[in-house]
Amino acid sequence: MGMVATLTADKPVVIFSKSTCCISHSVKALICSFGANPTVIEVDKMENGEQIERELIQMGSHPIVPAVFIGQQFIGGADQLIILNVQNKLAQLLLRAKAIFIWSS
DSSP: OOHHHHHHTTOSEEEEEOTTOHHHHHHHHHHHHTTOOOEEEEGGGSTTHHHHHHHHHHTTOSSSSSEEEETTEEEESHHHHHHHHHTTOHHHHHHHTTSOSOOOO
16 A cells, blocks of 8 residues: 555545645645545655655656545545536535535535
8 A cells, every 4th residue: 555545545535735835725725615624745845745745646646645535535636626526526425435514505
């Protein structure tokens, strides 16, 4: 099992981020606006951050961060998350992952 899989296991929402990335901050704010409490992993503050970044690249994360996982499924970055939100699909993903328990649009 890879490092990313280990870090995302059993967590409804995981955001791989860098502490200096403003787009990552916006993604965190969007997820939190639904009432979810994501696990945020700041790869630039981890000893094995470069290994995690390599795994994210192999999964297709471009740019590397933010990289969002909902229900252990790789969703993508900010663009994909915004598209899901505009299509009113983000709340349903969060509900299915048990990141939130009720949502009324």
